[in-house]
Amino acid sequence: NAGVTQTPKFRVLKTGQSMTLLCAQDMNHEYMYWYRQDPGMGLRLIHYSVGEGTTAKGEVPDGYNVSRLKKQNFLLGLESAAPSQTSVYFCASSPLGLPKETQYFGPGTRLLVL
């Protein structure tokens, strides 16, 4: 049982390049989330999904797109990376929607946009 895994662990992009971050969970959770964490700030929700085939915007969705084609996977895409998207990205999942259940987090992806 690997829990929540994220690929890649670290990536350097040039401004304007695109990339996809992959999140996978093997706990059969319905809900999945993408956060970003910046120095001196709390985590901020980018997008989330309440089930396979569904996605919704969080607090800071601009510049990102997501897809949930399979229940176990949640993809975060950057179409044209900007230096402001330099951050640590965390994926999380939970078996029920907040607030009853907690969220299980992946180890994070560190992204540097030059």
Added chain:
Amino acid sequence: KQEVTQIPAALSVPEGENLVLNCSFTDSAIYNLQWFRQDPGKGLTSLLLIQSSQREQTSGRLNASLDKSSGRSTLYIAASQPGDSATYLCAVNEDSNYQLIWGAGTKLIIKP
């Protein structure tokens, strides 16, 4: 708009001391509050969840309290150990939507 604040941003104490981490929030209409631990290079781990109707929760050497009326929560760590060194974050959930509002965290260092 709900804001969550954690002060201090960093704390260093000798091993064996009891310590308190603070979390404050601006809107008392919360549904629950959670404390998480974050280790470098790893994800976040949930430590304690307090429902709005509860005053405290305990897990081992950890005790979290909640005072909704004053907009405050504390995380008490008894008999601190070097392995407790980590960043501790609190987060509040205001209602049944899917967004947690996070504090920036307190980086705790326990000196042997």
